[in-house]
Amino acid sequence: MINIKESGKKKITELVNRFEDQHGSYKRSEYNETQTRRDFIDPFFKALGWDIDNEQGYAESYREVIHEDRVKVGSATKAPDYSFRLVGGKRLFFVEAKKPSVSIKDEIDPAFQVRRYGWSAKLPISIITDFEEFAIYDCTQKPFPTDKAAKARIRYLTFPEYLTDFEFLWETFSKERVLRGSFDKYVQGDTYKKGTATVDNDFLQSLDGWRTHLATSISWNNKNLDEDEINFVVQQTIDRIIFLRIAEDRSIEPYGNLKDCIKEGNLYQNLHNLFIKADEKYNSGLFDFNKDKITHRLEIDNKVIKTIINELYYPCPYAFAVLPVEILGTAYEQFLGKVIRITPSHHAKIEEKPAVRKAGGVYYTPQYIVEHIVKNTIGKLIEGKTPKEISTLKIVDPACGSGSFLLGAYQHLLDYHKNYYTGNGKIPKGIKGNTLTPEGNLTTAEKKRILINNIYGVDIDFNAVEVTKLSLLLKCMEGETNASIATQMRLFHDRVLPTLDNNIKSGNSLIDTDYYDSEFNFGEDKKIKPFNWQKSFPDVFKKEGFDIVIGNPPYGAIFTKPETIYFTERYKLQNYQLDSYFLFIEKSLRILQRKGLLGFIIPNTWLLNLKTSKIRQYLFSKTAIENIVHFQNPVFEQAIVDTEIMIFKNSTPKSTHIIKVEFFDKKNEKTEKQIKQQSWIDAKGNPVNILDTEASQAVKIKFNTLPLLDSLCKITQGTKPFQVGKGVPKQTQKIVDEKSFVASKKVDKYFKPLLRGSLMNRYQINWDNNYWIKFGDWLAEPRYSANYDVPEKIIIRQTGDHLNATLDTKQFIVRDNLYTITTNDPKINLRYILGLINSKFFNWYYQNIINPEKGEALAQVKRGHIAKLPIKLAEDKNVHFQDEIVRNVDLLLKLNEEKAKVKLESRIAQLQTHIDHCEGKINEIVYGLYDLTDEERKIIEVYYS
Numbered sequence: 001m002i003n004i005k006e007s008g009k010k011k012i013t014e015l016v017n018r019f020e021d022q023h024g025s026y027k028r029s030e031y032n033e034t035q036t037r038r039d040f041i042d043p044f045f046k047a048l049g050w051d052i053d054n055e056q057g058y059a060e061s062y063r064e065v066i067h068e069d070r071v072k073v074g075s076a077t078k079a080p081d082y083s084f085r086l087v088g089g090k091r092l093f094f095v096e097a098k099k100p101s102v103s104i105k106d107e108i109d110p111a112f113q114v115r116r117y118g119w120s121a122k123l124p125i126s127i128i129t130d131f132e133e134f135a136i137y138d139c140t141q142k143p144f145p146t147d148k149a150a151k152a153r154i155r156y157l158t159f160p161e162y163l164t165d166f167e168f169l170w171e172t173f174s175k176e177r178v179l180r181g182s183f184d185k186y187v188q189g190d191t192y193k194k195g196t197a198t199v200d201n202d203f204l205q206s207l208d209g210w211r212t213h214l215a216t217s218i219s220w221n222n223k224n225l226d227e228d229e230i231n232f233v234v235q236q237t238i239d240r241i242i243f244l245r246i247a248e249d250r251s252i253e254p255y256g257n258l259k260d261c262i263k264e265g266n267l268y269q270n271l272h273n274l275f276i277k278a279d280e281k282y283n284s285g286l287f288d289f290n291k292d293k294i295t296h297r298l299e300i301d302n303k304v305i306k307t308i309i310n311e312l313y314y315p316c317p318y319a320f321a322v323l324p325v326e327i328l329g330t331a332y333e334q335f336l337g338k339v340i341r342i343t344p345s346h347h348a349k350i351e352e353k354p355a356v357r358k359a360g361g362v363y364y365t366p367q368y369i370v371e372h373i374v375k376n377t378i379g380k381l382i383e384g385k386t387p388k389e390i391s392t393l394k395i396v397d398p399a400c401g402s403g404s405f406l407l408g409a410y411q412h413l414l415d416y417h418k419n420y421y422t423g424n425g426k427i428p429k430g431i432k433g434n435t436l437t438p439e440g441n442l443t444t445a446e447k448k449r450i451l452i453n454n455i456y457g458v459d460i461d462f463n464a465v466e467v468t469k470l471s472l473l474l475k476c477m478e479g480e481t482n483a484s485i486a487t488q489m490r491l492f493h494d495r496v497l498p499t500l501d502n503n504i505k506s507g508n509s510l511i512d513t514d515y516y517d518s519e520f521n522f523g524e525d526k527k528i529k530p531f532n533w534q535k536s537f538p539d540v541f542k543k544e545g546f547d548i549v550i551g552n553p554p555y556g557a558i559f560t561k562p563e564t565i566y567f568t569e570r571y572k573l574q575n576y577q578l579d580s581y582f583l584f585i586e587k588s589l590r591i592l593q594r595k596g597l598l599g600f601i602i603p604n605t606w607l608l609n610l611k612t613s614k615i616r617q618y619l620f621s622k623t624a625i626e627n628i629v630h631f632q633n634p635v636f637e638q639a640i641v642d643t644e645i646m647i648f649k650n651s652t653p654k655s656t657h658i659i660k661v662e663f664f665d666k667k668n669e670k671t672e673k674q675i676k677q678q679s680w681i682d683a684k685g686n687p688v689n690i691l692d693t694e695a696s697q698a699v700k701i702k703f704n705t706l707p708l709l710d711s712l713c714k715i716t717q718g719t720k721p722f723q724v725g726k727g728v729p730k731q732t733q734k735i736v737d738e739k740s741f742v743a744s745k746k747v748d749k750y751f752k753p754l755l756r757g758s759l760m761n762r763y764q765i766n767w768d769n770n771y772w773i774k775f776g777d778w779l780a781e782p783r784y785s786a787n788y789d790v791p792e793k794i795i796i797r798q799t800g801d802h803l804n805a806t807l808d809t810k811q812f813i814v815r816d817n818l819y820t821i822t823t824n825d826p827k828i829n830l831r832y833i834l835g836l837i838n839s840k841f842f843n844w845y846y847q848n849i850i851n852p853e854k855g856e857a858l859a860q861v862k863r864g865h866i867a868k869l870p871i872k873l874a875e876d877k878n879v880h881f882q883d884e885i886v887r888n889v890d891l892l893l894k895l896n897e898e899k900a901k902v903k904l905e906s907r908i909a910q911l912q913t914h915i916d917h918c919e920g921k922i923n924e925i926v927y928g929l930y931d932l933t934d935e936e937r938k939i940i941e942v943y944y945s
Contacts, residue, residue: 059440215348249320400457403468507531553584617685710867726780
């Protein structure tokens with residue numbers, strides 16, 4: 001058997017020897033780039049196992065290595081020479097070829113060129129080589145035309161080193177090793193990802209700059225336009241320019257068309273004439289001037305138009321030939337979170353929308369999330385189906401934003417159809433129908449058919465809808481050339497792109513047109529935008545609704561009081577505290593066919609949150625939960641909320657139905673498990689934990705019906721001392737800054753001892769007579785209801801994801817990062833309650849049943865969580881349990897008090913041994929009190945081991 005590695009080394013050795021033997025002739029300027037590629041670069045990568053010449057006979061679009069056309073534009077090329085890809089078309093790296101007379105080590109232009117391609121395509125590395133030299137560049141760093149050739153270069157080899165460093169070349173770039181993941185390991189270790197400007201973030205900054213310049217100029221020169229109209233025309237103008245600029249770099253439009261518009265005369269009028277021609281060619285809706293009655297009358301300063309156009313051409317860092325549509329979407333998603341405000345002096349200000357500001361920003365869904373949801377919804381429903389069968393499939397994103405999920409859905413459908421027609425790249429002879437080009441790509445007609453038949457979206461933001469359309473149209477246009485479009489227009493008398501007005505619509509997905517019958521005054525209709533699904537998509541609802549709903553619904557949206565009333569009356573699965581993503585789930589189930597699939601990424605607290613019992617009970621009993629993917633690390637880089645993927649089937653689950661659960665831990669390592677959905681049905685809406693074992697879940701169900709602490713005791717949050725505008729009289733900023741109501745000593749009779757969270761621990765208070773508060777109405781929230789002056793009260797710390805309690809017998813005022821528990825019932829002994837709260841069983845119960853924030857960095861114990869603690873009152877048969885717990889709690893209070901005072905290490909260790917013994921005794925007593933079996937006790941002990 002031939003060793004492919006040894007064979008590869010032998011071939012490269014031959015190339016090195018040949019180059020060395022005739023080095024002088026190859027260095028002459030007459031020896032050109034094409035010859036270099038054929039004589040050396042192609043054979044070099046063949047030796048590393050790549051099918052450079054497509055000997056496997058795949059259709060062009062399935063090749064491992066794509067050879068780009070060399071179209072020169074000034075000093076720049078429009079596409080990289082080689083694109084190395086995995087099966088399925090995923091790009092790995094670009095290779096830019098030069099002739100040996102070019103000094104790769106020192107020349108600036110080649111380095112900028114390849115970095116520009118790689119950065120625009122969001123690839124980690126790319127390569128320049130003339131065979132004499134081989135330079136690897138980190139493409140995660142933004143390129144500048146003034147950068148030295150060595151900037152971001154992470155490895156440089158000359159041809160003799162191909163033999164001494166052959167092991168590196170083979171392990172990193174051979175096809176065999178790439179398929180085994182070695183390339184991924186290399187780029188993770190050798191690129192400098194932290195703190196670098198990604199192309200999407202950089203493009204966003206460009207968008208913001210263009211928007212500001214355009215808005216200011218338009219506002220100043222077109223004073224008849226209001227803010228909404230200015231936002232519209234700015235968005236339309238930018239979208240049209242970007243569309244045409246991308247078309248140029250992809251050889252669909254003549255290169256430099258936009259530049260020709262800024263040579264002389266009224267530059268916007270020149271640009272507008274180009275837009276009119278584009279409408280004749282594309283029919284996309286983007287250039288529809290029957291609907292757009294504003295932009296043709298615009299006056300825009302020449303300087304603004306010239307600046308924007310020039311910034312889109314070389315040496316700008318964006319190589320639109322390789323810039324993925326998905327990256328545009330990432331930038332646009334942030335772009336859509338902002339709005340133009342016009343000052344009285346007609347200057348433009350770009351501001352975050354109020355809802356975005358409240359949420360802490362816009363979070364674009366990462367591609368791997370989109371792909372997982374698409375694969376497990378669309379992928380499941382189209383598997384094994386013919387294109388004709390798939391043509392009736394209806395897919396919708398009810399909050400589509402810039403279109404990331406719809407792009408993912410469309411791409412998946414395009415790939416499936418291409419694979420179907422070509423036999424996974426091997427085009428069968430005699431294929432009929434207008435489905436494939438000679439290169440093995442889908443024809444424009446087929447791509448248009450799929451888009452119009454299958455893809456739908458809704459968003460309340462009109463500009464978001466326009467961006468979604470733009471993204472989908474650019475995706476539809478991928479792979480086209482000026483020649484293919486001309487052929488289509490000549491043969492089929494058909495413009496290249498479809499209009500998407502019937503597929504992607506603007507409106508409020510959650511509020512139907514029955515709003516108009518309501519007595520509520522929601523304000524201006526333009527802000528509410530009621531939307532009737534049935535009338536907007538009549539063809540979809542002829543067949544009972546959508547087959548698939550996918551997306552990333554908004555979380556924590558701000559609702560007005562009338563909106564809250566509307567939702568409360570019309571949405572039946574919501575608890576008293578509404579959250580927009582639950583409303584989207586309920587609405588999605590209404591527009592989804594029976595047996596249809598719903599795939600969302602949502603906050604991961606819904607399975608454990610006490611306030612979501614209604615929707616939890618419905619989803620457990622009325623839908624088949626197909627898949628849960630839980631992420632312990634944040635999916636969204638800047639978002640605090642943790643999320644998980646949920647995929648439901650809209651059908652009643654069988655008693656044997658199994659949920660597939662995937663869990664990614666802090667190290668991003670994956671584990672899988674299966675859960676019987678019946679065990680969640682049996683929970684009757686109570687919280688469940690995907691990490692539970694069956695035995696653990698059984699323990700939970702056993703104790704879900706116990707009496708709760710809230711019915712026995714009073715639970716109150718502590719005092720909030722300071723807040724501007726609160727208190728009697730209202731506090732000023734000066735009072736808040738100076739903290740005048742707290743002191744390190746007792747100033748007068750109004751000052752009381754004050755306790756904060758850091759001064760207490762389990763069975764322990766560490767107050768040292770140096771923290772006092774002037775207690776009264778002047779505090780922001782004094783909370784007299786906390787009964788601070790009772791002889792005894794339990795204190796629980798708020799911060800953290802576990803229970804931490806002690807007993808106060810000195811009438812402390814406590815801060816608002818603590819809770820107090822009091823009772824007026826003499827039959828309830830607070831020391832008994834305290835022993836239960838601090839026990840292993842209660843902490844296990846709290847962390848696994850009650851607490852939705854376990855493990856989060858900012859986790860807090862909430863009053864509602866404490867209220868659910870399952871207090872079991874002592875009866876005659878088990879009163880001895882209570883007495884024994886009280887006795888050990890008394891001991892623990894004394895032992896911890898003494899431990900805080902002593903300094904001798906041996907005495908501290910001795911006291912700690914006694915404390916551990918008492919806590920162990922309480923744990924054993926609680927197990928007996930709650931009738932835990934040996935197996936149930938083991939579950940809890942293992943949890944804490």
